[in-house]
Amino acid sequence: MDPNFQYIFPAIRGIQAKREYYVSMCPLHLIPKIFIWDEEVLPPELRAQRILNKSRVPEMARYLTEGPENYVFSAITASIDADVTFEAIGEESNNNQVGVLRVPMSARFIINDGQHRRAAIEMALHEQPDLGNETIAVVFFLDRGLTRCQQMFADLNRYAVRPSRSLGLLYDHRDEMASVAKLVALKSKAFKDVVEMEKSTLSARSRKLFTLSAIYTGTSALLSNIETESEEERASLAIEFWDEVDSHVPEWGLVRERKITSGEVRQDFIHSHGVALHALGKVGNELLRKQPRQWKTRLKKLATIDWSRSNSEFWEGRALVIGRVSKANQSVTLTTNILKKHLAIPLKPEEQEIEEAFLRGDDV
Template identity: 25%
Template sequence: MHSDSDIESMDTVNSQESAISFDAIKGKQGIGDCYLVFIPFALLPKLPVMRYPDDCPPQEKAQRKLIKSHANGLRDYLVKESDSFMLPTLTASVVKDPDSDAEGLGMEFDSGKVTLLPGSKLVFNDGQHREVGARMAIAQEASLADKTLPVLLFPDYDLSVSQRMFFLIHAKQRSASTSLQVAYNTFEAESNFTNDLTTQTPILKAFTDREKTSLSGKNSNLFTLSLLRKLTIKMRNDSTTNHQQSLEFCSRIFKILTKVIPHWSEALKKTITAPEIRKYYVSTQSVTLQALAEIACELRDKHKPEELEALFAPLKDVEWEKSNPDWEGRVVHQSFEEGILVYKILSKKDNIIGMRVYLKVKMGLRITEDEYKLESLSQSDFFKSIPSHCLPEVHQLEISEFLEPTATTSEVPGVEEAPPSATPEVPGVVEEAPTTTLEVPGVVEEAPPDATPEVPGVEEAPPATTPEVPAVVEGKPPAIRRERKKPSSDGEPKSVKSKAKKSQSNPEELPPTPTTSTRKRKPKATSAEPENTETKTAVGATA
């Protein structure tokens, strides 16, 4: 095998000491005369070629810098496909030796032959990587010796003319689309695999564009061949996998997706058009398809083929519309342009990961630690609602920080929550048997006339009477239990319940408030009124 040193050794090719002749066909273009020659591979090591050093400035040469990896790739291609390769025509200028005093252009044409004069060299304006690759290939594969390299020669009238040639060759060229390259690249395993997949899968066979890499508004397809090649690489993730098994797996995945994504199956039935799907849904966008392909790859080795449909079934409930708030910032950015709402698809690496996390959670799959870390940065409602069984094992216990409490009762400061069947405990209050009225130890003194002592969760009765602490009912004002009576269905004595209810419904019938009350104060307009009302109710009940 050749290394970079093999290429570097070609950087100084001495001028030939004698003339070299080739059979040629003369032609004429706008720039001047030209000559088409076929140089045998066996003669390439002897061919005089001008090599520019890496630090040579562009204005002093008429070719790009040599990319060694590209030349090595062409060498490998020629060796592997020695019986079936094809190389396009190279373009070169014949440069006269600057130290030569001979007149002319460094070359002669006579009787159907082109002769390179001693001291002249070739400068490849287009095809220098093909020439270097072929030069290395002949040293590796002897069967290439009788093959020829087509070269179109131009006399080097001036450096500016050669530079103009380079511009015309490269600036006016337009390479084939990636999809078209995949369609015609029968030498690459992935391209062949992608072409086979599209012919065996109904949704892909009907809606894949084999020429374009992007789909315009009126295009009648949902996928491009170039995107499908990228998806199959993600889904297979192993070039050593059996071709037929991989083909069956990938085809099964697309058939399942056709079932679980409603508008895909509707497209096959022609009840919705491809432009409508691309306009209103995210299911055929590159970011979504790449996320689905990565999920499929994760499931491939963990589950049997017949289990896959059940795993993807929850995707039936996903809202694929671009207007779904879950997509905002994840794979869609909404903006207004001239008063029109526009959905821009986000397709960076983080967006693919974010879409993968979303779909995995919807499918009930466990996310990875890296996915968790990226999703946690958002602190979104979706992140806070991720079920514990979808979290990495180390984070399963942390989900309680983000979930809302499941209990229906609210917390009372200073009051510990008791079991459902027991009366809650109040600090400073000793609870006796259920049939005995609770007593508050140490409460013997009267409260000041202008203030009510604060007991968490309990409002005090009037100063003249020792209060009895009722059972605390979460979310409702505490009731005063005066005597032992048959409890009602909600646990309160009927007499107290009826009095409290009557006092609340008819506040005008309350007994007069003692002169020591706080009536002289001007009550607040909002929050103070309910407290005063409850205080009056307590006084009325004790009266």
């Protein structure tokens, strides 16, 4: 290709590890054209990135197309395997870091971080071409070969820590169920002052009894396929349900009254763990849909359940696996089954099948 043909990016020049790098803004419609992804056929040792996980891309693309006025995408990081020229707009120190970056069109751009964003942008543009006029930040490093690119990928991800599910839900204002779960956590008597809003696991010394993520999962199961007119109405129904459950589980109230510690309850009982909340939500959903006028009466038998971990005949193989609490899908179903049987609620066909396999001792 003729070296006179160039990409020209407005850019800011910076220094890291005594090497120059450049920050620019690229229109979204250029991203799929400049950053060609063709490394899927290469083995890991010859790639500069992880292989593209195609299952993640449609969800990210929907995030763009369904929220065109409030999406946020972080910068793409790429290496350029060509000689580039940076022309500052001035000689003085205030101006010599701002200018234009000239890159030969023969250059190859290697994505160090952001290949899923690139793929999502390409998919979203097919549905909404107008997004192409918007921009995304791109950080350009100069290519120093495959080893350097692989090291950059490792370094960029070395200290990346995914936020806990509870914290993600706490800060999520798009997911309606997240908003409902937050209202439930804040307004329900059952959960007053005993919900960990940031962490998704609780230490033995934590003064909290539940996590926001567990309340979200249980409440999602509770309200599944139940039509309500508003978010507030959904929250109100969930609060009413969880407060009714609370009236039949005395240990929850004792923790709020500081008569026993949350650590003691979580160590000795099943009912405050995520698997129990999820199962209670599924049971509640069945009652709310099929017995909307009698569900509170049916829940009274919760008071006669021995929720203690030592009740292994009731919980082992269901909420407990070799004495440890399990949140696996199979554990949730088997815990739901035992609660339904105790409350005289018929099992669904798929639940009955899993129950029979469990009772036979099959691996389920």
